[in-house]
Amino acid sequence: LDAQDCKETVLLYLADPEEIGSMGDTGAESFVFVNFMREYIRKTGITATWDELLENALSISADVTGALDPTFKSVNDPNNVSYLGHGVSIEKYGGRGGKYSTSEAHAEYMHYLRSLATKHGIPWQTGEQGKIDIGGGGTIAMFMSRYGMDCVDVGPCMLGMHSPFEVTSKVDIYCTYLLYKAFFEDAR
Template identity: 30%
Template sequence: MAAFVAAAPSSYHAAVEVARRAGAAGFACLTETDEWRIEPGGRYVVVRDGSVIVFAVPSDAGPTTAFTILGAHTDSTGFKLKPRPTTGSAGWWQVGVEVYGGPLLNSWLDRELELAGRLVARDGSEHLVRTGPLLRIPQLAVHLDRNVNDGLALDKQRHTQPVWGLGSPEDADVLGALAAEAGLDPADVAGYDVVLADTQPGRTFGAGQALFASGRLDNLLSVHAGLTALLAHAEGEDADEGERPVSGAVAMLAAFDHEEIGSASRSGAAGPFLEDVLARVQAGLGAGPEERRRALAASFHVSSDVGHAVHPNYPERHDPANRPVAGGGPILKINANQRYATDAHGAARWNTACERAGVPSQEFVSNNAIPCGSTIGPITATRLGVRTVDVGAAILSMHSARELTAVVDPWYLSRAMRAVLEG
């Protein structure tokens, strides 16, 4: 998982890395502008911008074959490069960035950061780019703010602009530096989507190396767990006969971009990407309108995103009876107002899968005084009418530049996902 996160400093890198790993496992790459020929027993992957869908079709698939979908998201909170990004002040080169989603701003201070994302050339070609350590958002010294430890307040515009060099802004060109990394002439760059990413590698630590810290666990942890489960399922690993699945549902991982800002985009969960892929797969299997609806009615979606472990320094912020702990297994997310899509049938299916996988499970429900966030789960359930359950792994420091989980929990989560695919 540490290697996967390191390979995915942006959602675009994450989607490409998922596709690369799937391709290495024998999945054929589909292009949306081409004609698709979906065959029983086939294995496929398709990328749309920063989103990716990987799926394995059982050998006996037909018009009414259902789908078992593992859902996640590829983006993380942080900062995105603005237009006219080269700025500076007081002898420092700086870059202009915009806050993306809801990051813990203070966690981004005094870290070596990189720029990562995609450049689009004038001919329409897309180029992934990452700079390695290049920038830092410097904190103000305590000598210049004697009250800083009584409450740090950061202005999102004035206090979050990184430094990356020395001299006059007229001598700097951050887009030129990005173009050079991609092997492009700066004048040929016609568009870009570039974010900041922490460059510190993920690592285990603590007593017995039981803890794991990394950037972007929200939500590359779920993407990696789902991909691991799907590839193992497609290969039939641990199966009695060591063969690929010949029956059951179409096994699918759908990892979307833009969850942290509401999912309302062409590649977000609120967009048509998943629906488009499902329709094309069903058409390839000979399904008409009636068979399509029957297949979706029998389908199941596991929406996986990280969740809150009880914080030992703030235990009062959690529900007094439902208290997920690190190392305690996957969490089942429940919300009366359907901020999570879990219902009784979905909970029963998930709990049964955890039992079959031999992993512990626990529930999360928010303290009534502290409303919870939401996920792609309710969005997908609303768009498609597919039974959906919201789950995840418990972490601390959610939306920090560097988050924390128990080493065992991503493994537990992947095992439970594999059991769902086998169910």
């Protein structure tokens, strides 16, 4: 990323293969992240344990969310969905069947991210993956949250997710980039 002069230690963790359940030796369900934290502590000489560090960490699950499809409106609540061209989407929870297989961000953390976007003049919106038992999808937020860290889904919304013809907005992608950059540079 283009983040400059970060106030705190920042880490970019790229997990794969999220789309098939985050399993495997590099997925969010693996021990690769914990093992990295243990090695980081060993090499830096920090006196905290890996679980203490993670419990005090802030994280973003950088992923796309569904946008309102004007040709298939029935799967979304028009008052609780992201729209193309309206800015980065900050999603309190994902999952399916209500809030199954998900995590839900604390209100204070949602406020922090929304305030960060507002402070930097970044357009943002909230939404969800779809109506209960119709839409849905999971991200790695639930796996990061199990360590006690604050985590929320942040990214652009998309039409036709997982189809051969996915569509998103350049504005939303740019706003997402700006918020990720601000997140790294302004870490509290």
